[in-house]
Amino acid sequence: MSELDKKEARLATLLQADGRVANARLAEQLHLSEATCWRRHKRLEELGVIEGYQAILNRRKVGASVLAFVQITCTQHSEAATAEFERIIQASSRVLSCHNTTGEADFLLQVVAKGLDDYSHFVETVLRQLPGVSSIRSNLSLREMKATSHLPVEELLGL
Structure with missing residues (x-):
């Protein structure tokens, strides 16, 4: 480019x-x-x-009062397990973003839910069903101080 x-x-x-x-x-x-x-x-x-x-929608005004950051650690890293993991995550509308990361966890997800019960149901029916998952650690957002997808284009390009 x-x-x-x-x-x-x-x-x-x-x-x-x-x-x-x-x-x-x-x-x-x-x-x-x-x-x-x-x-x-x-x-x-x-x-x-x-x-x-x-x-850009206000998540609370459309019923998503819970925002969770989820760390997932996997025991299986085969091509088939990874492909199935990705297929399930891509199909889930609750997962706003998913990153394959360095550090202790293999993946970091950003997930929305209507409330704690709804989030718990999502963990049980989706995340715990992912292939090869050995650990799921959730951090719930108490207060959102900044949320943007705007990139600092001019700064990154040195302009």
Whole structure:
């Protein structure tokens, strides 16, 4: 992938803040013509820098009062066990993110639930059914101080 220039980095930053902003407004903020701004926007999509657009929902207002960070340790690391683990995790809408990590645990998951009973049911019916799981450690969020998916594009690129 070719490196982004300053205008493209700024465009990506602006779109993270408001994915619905009009092209005319973007062009004005970037000091570009609308046609040039639109072409740069499309280039970011074609390069895969922009993977998609979505609304950011308040999890509590849609009934997800529990947010859990779950560490999973596995005893089986075969290709088949790993593929089945991944298939189950990908199919679970409660799992917001899953990372294969270094350290004591093999995986770190971010999971939402309606309440503690709902979370307990999820652990019993999904997580405990995963192949080769030897340990499940949950940390429940008491208070969310920061949650974002915005990347510091310009900072990362040194711009």
